[in-house]
Amino acid sequence: MSTANHGNTHSVRHHAHHYESAEHEHQSSKEGVWVFLCTEILMFGGLFVAYAIFHHLFPETFKIGSKFTDVRYGATNTVVLLFSSLTMALGIYYCQIKDQKKAVIALSITILCGFIFMGIKYLEYSHKIHLGLLPGDWYAGNADMIASEIGNLKLPENIGLYFSFYFMMTGIHGIHVLIGMGLIGWVLIRTMRGEFGPNYYTPVEGVGLFWHLVDLVWIYLFPLLYLVE
Amino acid sequence: MGNTSHGAHEHHIIPLKTYLQVFAALIFLTFITVAVTWFDFGAFNAVVAFGIASVKAALVLAYFMHLKYDNMMNRVIIGTGVFFLLVLWFFSILDIVTRVSEQSTL
Numbered sequence: 001m002s003t004a005n006h007g008n009t010h011s012v013r014h015h016a017h018h019y020e021s022a023e024h025e026h027q028s029s030k031e032g033v034w035v036f037l038c039t040e041i042l043m044f045g046g047l048f049v050a051y052a053i054f055h056h057l058f059p060e061t062f063k064i065g066s067k068f069t070d071v072r073y074g075a076t077n078t079v080v081l082l083f084s085s086l087t088m089a090l091g092i093y094y095c096q097i098k099d100q101k102k103a104v105i106a107l108s109i110t111i112l113c114g115f116i117f118m119g120i121k122y123l124e125y126s127h128k129i130h131l132g133l134l135p136g137d138w139y140a141g142n143a144d145m146i147a148s149e150i151g152n153l154k155l156p157e158n159i160g161l162y163f164s165f166y167f168m169m170t171g172i173h174g175i176h177v178l179i180g181m182g183l184i185g186w187v188l189i190r191t192m193r194g195e196f197g198p199n200y201y202t203p204v205e206g207v208g209l210f211w212h213l214v215d216l217v218w219i220y221l222f223p224l225l226y227l228v229e
Numbered sequence: 230m231g232n233t234s235h236g237a238h239e240h241h242i243i244p245l246k247t248y249l250q251v252f253a254a255l256i257f258l259t260f261i262t263v264a265v266t267w268f269d270f271g272a273f274n275a276v277v278a279f280g281i282a283s284v285k286a287a288l289v290l291a292y293f294m295h296l297k298y299d300n301m302m303n304r305v306i307i308g309t310g311v312f313f314l315l316v317l318w319f320f321s322i323l324d325i326v327t328r329v330s331e332q333s334t335l
Contacts (some may be wrong), residue, residue, distance in 0.1 A: 027300065034303040038310035045314035049321050056325055071263060077260050086252040089243075096242045112320045205295075212294045219285045222259075223278040227266045 026202050033206040037213050040176075044217050047169050051224060054161060066228035067150045068097025068133055070124070074226035077120050078218065084113030085215040088184070088208045091191075097200035100194060103204075107188040112212070114181035121174055128163070135164035166225055173221060176214045183207040230239045241298040258285050 019025040055062045087109040094103035122201060132140035132151065139160030146155070187204045196204055262281050270277055291297040296304055 029304070031302060034306045038306050041307070041310040041314060045317065049314070052318060053321055054327050056322070075259065075263055079256060082252065082255045082259065085289060085293050086248060089248050090245070093242065093245065093248065096240065209294055212289055216286050216289055216324045219289070220279075220282050223262055223282055227262070227278060
C-alpha cells in the first residue's frame with residue numbers, strides 16, 4: 001500500500017494525551033467495550049431468565065409454540081452468523097498482519113452475512129404475521145392456516161405468550177444485528193481509507209467484540225426458540 | 230511524550246489455521262445441537278442443549294474474542310456479568326419451583 005504520506009497509516013499512531021502509551025489506549029478502549037458487553041449480557045439475561053420461568057410454568061405452550069418455527073431457517077441463520085463471526089475475526093487478523101485488501105473483503109462478507117441473516121428473519125416474521133401468530137394479546141391465529149401448518153393440535157389458551165418471547169428475543173437480537181452491520185460498515189470505510197494497520201486497529205477489534213456477542217446470544221436463542229421439547 | 234514507548238507492542242496474533250479450526254468446531258457443534266433433538270434424554274434435554282451452546286460460547290469467547298490471550302481484567306468483567314446472571318436465574322427458579330401450585334393459565 002502506498003499510503004506512506006497518510007498521517008497515521010501503518011506508522012506510529014499518536015495516542016490521546018491522557019494515556020501513557022498507544023498500548024494503554026488500546027487496552028483501555030477494549031476494556032470499555034467489555035464493560036458494555038457485560039451490560040448487554042445482563043439485558044439479554046433478563047429475557048433468558050423470564051423464559052426459564054415461563055417455560056417452567058407452561059411447558060406445553062413453549063413446546064407447541066416452537067412447532068411454528070422452522071429448524072431449517074434457524075440452523076441456516078446459525079451457520080450464517082457463525083461464518084460472519086469467522087470473517088469478522090479474520091478482518092481483525094488481516095489488519096494485524098497488514099493486509100488491507102483482505103481485511104476489506106473479510107469485513108464486506110461479514111456485512112453481507114448480516115443481510116442474509118435479516119433476510120431469512122424477514123421471511124420468518126412475515127410468515128408468522130400472515131398466520132396471525134402475534135405476541136400476547138395481539139395473538140390472532142387463523143385456525144385453518146394453523147391446522148395446515150402443524151395439524152389439528154389443540155393450542156394452549158396462552159399460546160400468545162410463546163410469541164411474546166419469540167418476537168421480543170429475536171427482535172432485540174435483530175436490532176443488534178442491524179446496529180452491528182452499521183458499525184462494521186463504519187470500520188470497513190475506515191479500513192478502505194487505510195486508517196488501520198498492525199499498530200492501530202482498536203475500532204475494528206471493538207466492533208468485532210460487539211459482533212461476536214450478537215453471535216453468542218444467537219447461539220443460545222437457537223435451541224431455546226427452535227428446538228424446545 | 231518522547232519518553233513513552235510506542236508502536237513496538239506485540240499483540241498476540243492467532244494463526245489463520247486456528248480460526249478455521251474453531252469455525253469447523255462451531256459448525257460441527259451446531260449439527261450436534263440439531264442432532265441431539267432426534268433423541269430424547271428426558272429431563273436432560275435442556276441440559277444437553279445448554280451444555281453444547283455453552284461449549285460453543287466458550288470457543289467464541291476464547292478465540293474469536295481473543296479472551297484466551299487477553300488480560301485477566303476483561304475475563305473478570307465478563308465473568309462478573311455471567312455470575313450475576315446465574316444468581317438471578319438461580320433464585321428465580323428456586324422461587325418458582327418451591328411455590329405451592331395454583332391452577333391458573335396466566
